[in-house]
Amino acid sequence: MDKIKLLWSKTNRWHRAFFIFAVVELRVFPGGQLGFQCNDPALSHPFTGDTISWKLLLVTTVFLPLAVMLTVERIYHHDKTIRHKQAMCWFKEYLFGVLINLVIVQSLKLIVGSPRPHFFDTCSPKEALTCQESEYVSSYTCTKGNWGNQSDKSFPSGHTSLAVHTGLFLAYYLHRRTTCPNTRRIIIIQILCVATAVLCSVSRMTDHRHHWWDVLAGAVIAAPVLLWTIYSLCGDFQCSSSNKESPAEAPTSIDAGVAEVPLLSKET
Numbered sequence: 001m002d003k004i005k006l007l008w009s010k011t012n013r014w015h016r017a018f019f020i021f022a023v024v025e026l027r028v029f030p031g032g033q034l035g036f037q038c039n040d041p042a043l044s045h046p047f048t049g050d051t052i053s054w055k056l057l058l059v060t061t062v063f064l065p066l067a068v069m070l071t072v073e074r075i076y077h078h079d080k081t082i083r084h085k086q087a088m089c090w091f092k093e094y095l096f097g098v099l100i101n102l103v104i105v106q107s108l109k110l111i112v113g114s115p116r117p118h119f120f121d122t123c124s125p126k127e128a129l130t131c132q133e134s135e136y137v138s139s140y141t142c143t144k145g146n147w148g149n150q151s152d153k154s155f156p157s158g159h160t161s162l163a164v165h166t167g168l169f170l171a172y173y174l175h176r177r178t179t180c181p182n183t184r185r186i187i188i189i190q191i192l193c194v195a196t197a198v199l200c201s202v203s204r205m206t207d208h209r210h211h212w213w214d215v216l217a218g219a220v221i222a223a224p225v226l227l228w229t230i231y232s233l234c235g236d237f238q239c240s241s242s243n244k245e246s247p248a249e250a251p252t253s254i255d256a257g258v259a260e261v262p263l264l265s266k267e268t
Helices: 002-009 013-025 054-076 080-112 119-123 158-177 184-206 212-233
Strands: none
Touching: 013 080, 054 080, 054 158, 080 158, 080 212, 158 184, 158 212, 184 212
């Protein structure tokens, strides 16, 4: 036990979050399993693929905010060293928020074990062959091995949670870090960020990959994680100061000037 405590004390927040994520993904502990009603039409949709794949979503979630933040800081900051440090500092905190979002979503998927709308098509539970009418089956075994670990991962929607997190993060970042946040160009970009998040969320239902309540839950989960990321981790996008200025003295926007921006460690 002492060795475990010593090892844990030498880890930081990233190590701990990745460890929990790995435990969940590897199913070190058995997950939950909600049953199904025989011939349930809500679980009888065919699997047709994803309009927005996981690979596209993850690439967008990681690289688009980095590109936007570096571009904005480059345009509105004159000190190259400061603008790069500030953008990378906020990007690092944004990524940690994304990781926490993933940990929460994947943990809930494992705990709940909710069948997807294409459950019968991709799981083909052998119990469905013998159940009668609307009989409830509490325990089942998938006969399609490749889909055995995904057919019961419906709740909540990870696509929705990440899309909402990224889209709203970028929209608010542009509002805070541009000198003229109400210009037509900035407003159009913000609308595109939010619209893309909505499109991704809706596609999860039209693709029959999630139920509507899964999508709603994904958005609800994203909201508090996003607020924590913006206000706690990123400090509401206010430039940091090495001498810890008082709120009245600290710059509140890029029009007020750029303070020295150290890469403050938030490791715990």
